[in-house]
Amino acid sequence: MTRLYRAVLRDPAAPISIRLRRTFSEWVERKGFPPPGAARAMVEAEAGRARLTMERRGDCGRYTLDEPDGEGHLRTRVTYAESVPGMTGWVIVTVDRHEGREPERQRREPYRSGRREPERRERPERREPAVVSVPGFLPAYLRTARISDGGIQVEDGPVVLDEEGMDRFVPVMTEPRRRMPILVLSVDPQNPEAARARADYLAGAVTGAGLVVRLADLRAQNRFNKAMGRELGVFGGGIRTYLAPFDPAEERHPRRHPPMGAAMIRDQGDAALDRIVVGAVGDTVHRDLPADVQRTLHVVYRVLAGRADLGEIAEAARRPAKTDSAREELRRRMMAMTRRPAPAPAGGTGGAGPVSAGSAGSAASTGPTGKQGPPSPDKATAITENEENEETERTGETGNSAEVLSGGGGPLSGVEQIAQVVADMVVKELRGDLDAALGLATSSQASAGDLARVLRELHTLGAHLSGLRDVVAERRGEAVLADEEGDRPAAGTGSLREEYRLLTEEYAEAVTNARKLTERVRWLEGRLAAAGQPVYGVPEETPVFEPASLVAVLAEARESLRHIVVGDTDGAAARLDLDHPAQSRTWAAKAWDSLRALEDFARARSGGEFSGGFYEWCSHGSSGRLTIPTGMVSMRESKSVVTRAKFSDRRTFAVPPEVNPGGQVLMESHVKLRSVGYPAPRMYFHDDSGGATGKIWIGYLGEHLPNTRTN
Numbered sequence: 001m002t003r004l005y006r007a008v009l010r011d012p013a014a015p016i017s018i019r020l021r022r023t024f025s026e027w028v029e030r031k032g033f034p035p036p037g038a039a040r041a042m043v044e045a046e047a048g049r050a051r052l053t054m055e056r057r058g059d060c061g062r063y064t065l066d067e068p069d070g071e072g073h074l075r076t077r078v079t080y081a082e083s084v085p086g087m088t089g090w091v092i093v094t095v096d097r098h099e100g101r102e103p104e105r106q107r108r109e110p111y112r113s114g115r116r117e118p119e120r121r122e123r124p125e126r127r128e129p130a131v132v133s134v135p136g137f138l139p140a141y142l143r144t145a146r147i148s149d150g151g152i153q154v155e156d157g158p159v160v161l162d163e164e165g166m167d168r169f170v171p172v173m174t175e176p177r178r179r180m181p182i183l184v185l186s187v188d189p190q191n192p193e194a195a196r197a198r199a200d201y202l203a204g205a206v207t208g209a210g211l212v213v214r215l216a217d218l219r220a221q222n223r224f225n226k227a228m229g230r231e232l233g234v235f236g237g238g239i240r241t242y243l244a245p246f247d248p249a250e251e252r253h254p255r256r257h258p259p260m261g262a263a264m265i266r267d268q269g270d271a272a273l274d275r276i277v278v279g280a281v282g283d284t285v286h287r288d289l290p291a292d293v294q295r296t297l298h299v300v301y302r303v304l305a306g307r308a309d310l311g312e313i314a315e316a317a318r319r320p321a322k323t324d325s326a327r328e329e330l331r332r333r334m335m336a337m338t339r340r341p342a343p344a345p346a347g348g349t350g351g352a353g354p355v356s357a358g359s360a361g362s363a364a365s366t367g368p369t370g371k372q373g374p375p376s377p378d379k380a381t382a383i384t385e386n387e388e389n390e391e392t393e394r395t396g397e398t399g400n401s402a403e404v405l406s407g408g409g410g411p412l413s414g415v416e417q418i419a420q421v422v423a424d425m426v427v428k429e430l431r432g433d434l435d436a437a438l439g440l441a442t443s444s445q446a447s448a449g450d451l452a453r454v455l456r457e458l459h460t461l462g463a464h465l466s467g468l469r470d471v472v473a474e475r476r477g478e479a480v481l482a483d484e485e486g487d488r489p490a491a492g493t494g495s496l497r498e499e500y501r502l503l504t505e506e507y508a509e510a511v512t513n514a515r516k517l518t519e520r521v522r523w524l525e526g527r528l529a530a531a532g533q534p535v536y537g538v539p540e541e542t543p544v545f546e547p548a549s550l551v552a553v554l555a556e557a558r559e560s561l562r563h564i565v566v567g568d569t570d571g572a573a574a575r576l577d578l579d580h581p582a583q584s585r586t587w588a589a590k591a592w593d594s595l596r597a598l599e600d601f602a603r604a605r606s607g608g609e610f611s612g613g614f615y616e617w618c619s620h621g622s623s624g625r626l627t628i629p630t631g632m633v634s635m636r637e638s639k640s641v642v643t644r645a646k647f648s649d650r651r652t653f654a655v656p657p658e659v660n661p662g663g664q665v666l667m668e669s670h671v672k673l674r675s676v677g678y679p680a681p682r683m684y685f686h687d688d689s690g691g692a693t694g695k696i697w698i699g700y701l702g703e704h705l706p707n708t709r710t711n
Contacts, residue, residue: 005281151178155212179290241259668684671683681702682703
């Protein structure tokens with residue numbers, strides 16, 4: 001089963017059932033079904049090979065439409081619940097594609113004479129997700145009331161934004177409860193009417209799952225780009241998708257909100273627009289459900305099955321999420337380990353700007369015109385929807401049933417034990433990051449340089465915390481599986497592991513000292529060459545960066561290397577830091593040397609001082625050239641990796657349109673931070689130093705990517 005579409009809509013106008021049933025019935029009637037009776041609680045009908053089921057009980061209901069689609073079938077499902085105290089009414093619309101035979105009544109044909117085996121059908125080839133038509137009843141349903149996604153109003157068509165409406169629209173984009181993406185179309189100077197047709201096409205393809213906004217003229221476009229900032233604007237007929245959450249004042253990765261240039265749209269037409277649709281709808285498909293919808297959805301399934309009372313829906317809506325208490329307890333424990341910085345003196349600048357999310361967050365749900373919408377509960381940790389198993393009781397990420405390993409390897413239960421384990425891991429693994437960040441934050445003599453260091457330290461800490469969460473979840477599953485299979489470490493392995501850990505730490509320390517001495521020698525050589533006389537005992541003019549982790553290397557590269565652009569690879573680097581804390585210092589040193597060599601190479605090549613590639617740069621190094629050993633450099637991948645999609649797709653990373661109009665490129669060139677063994681980290685890059693940007697684009701820094709030799 002492949003999910004192609006999902007919309008989560010908030011409808012405060014009771015009753016939902018009348019308006020939803022009317023618009024849905026009109027849609028299926030156009031498909032050839034007989035008019036469903038409004039008084040019937042259960043409707044089952046067939047039209048050709050399509051089947052329809054409409055069921056209702058009290059304040060909730062579900063409609064299911066199965067239609068043939070090649071070798072399989074498309075299933076459109078609509079589930080709704082009316083508003084109850086503590087929860088605004090909601091409607092969930094999903095479209096799934098099921099491979100294989102369509103859901104007919106199964107007829108088993110008896111075997112004929114002899115023992116003839118039934119004919120074996122080959123499994124149909126799995127198709128890539130395609131642009132799915134929005135269920136036809138949705139536009140009509142959206143026009144029946146002021147329906148929102150919990151934060152902003154959902155429209156049935158494109159919204160035209162002029163200069164006067166900009167002040168009301170920016171808070172809509174930064175609304176913290178917004179879940180759906182916003183597609184903004186700029187003015188096309190070559191064809192002013194083209195944007196209108198593109199907006200209509202996109203709005204029809206993302207109805208219910210996205211909001212399409214067309215800038216009315218150049219004045220509106222200029223004001224919009226001024227509010228967004230230099231790296232988050234859209235212009236020249238291009239289209240940009242702004243995902244949620246969004247705050248231009250705090251966005252550190254502008255490429256998270258993908259743009260598409262006008263040249264690609266003109267060349268590819270609807271195919272380019274379909275790529276935008278797939279990205280926008282895909283974001284809503286994989287986004288977690290709101291907390292109150294999670295708590296009430298499985299109750300709705302039980303009510304429709306006759307195994308629960310209607311009152312249980314309201315009870316589930318009032319019940320707080322199970323994960324709230326766990327998160328609050330963990331937050332309390334972590335805050336107890338730190339000291340809060342002193343509050344800023346009265347009269348200090350607050351830094352609130354025209355696009356501040358703070359002002360937007362205090363408002364109720366707003367539409368594109370700034371009108372008030374229905375209230376919505378706060379966000380909570382999401383739980384994956386499982387419609388096929390309607391009876392499963394759902395728990396949060398850190399609920400009491402979670403199996404988290406303690407120091408002794410046994411499963412833990414209860415908030416206190418889970419919080420203690422996670423807090424201990426944070427202190428052990430990230431104590432240096434915490435001390436550095438909090439030490440700078442609490443300084444009363446903070447300068448501009450200190451503030452930059454604070455941001456860098458906090459970014460590093462955030463990446464490590466995200467990686468730690470993934471590592472804890474992965475190790476938890478591995479350990480539980482090992483416990484179930486009776487897997488126990490052999491006697492004597494504990495002492496060997498401890499010895500290995502000490503050796504790797506000593507080696508990392510030796511590498512760090514060697515780096516310091518190398519930098520010192522390089523500086524002295526430069527001074528001697530410039531002064532023509534020996535210079536001893538003079539400290540360096542600038543401090544030497546000492547890479548302590550791969551995430552810190554990425555942060556330093558973004559800040560100090562002008563010809564290097566680092567993509568979104570912090571998560572993969574953080575996993576290496578957390579999984580291999582001793583070796584990561586060695587890998588960080590190698591990664592930093594490699595980035596500096598790439599920086600030196602890109603500077604020379606973009607300036608016309610060198611015309612070869614990076615491998616030639618390292619193999620024919622001179623005394624004034626930063627290089628790395630050629631054994632670490634590989635400029636090509638094997639043919640089996642490049643020609644097979646499951647391998648090449650993992651090595652395809654985002655680049656700007658100036659590098660590749662498609663917005664991404666297959667990066668074969670890479671640096672081997674460790675040639676053999678596991679995890680054998682790799683750093684993939686694309687060389688555009690001789691191209692339009694004159695820079696090196698880093699797409700990935702992490703463990704070895706899959707190839708023909710990996711399982």
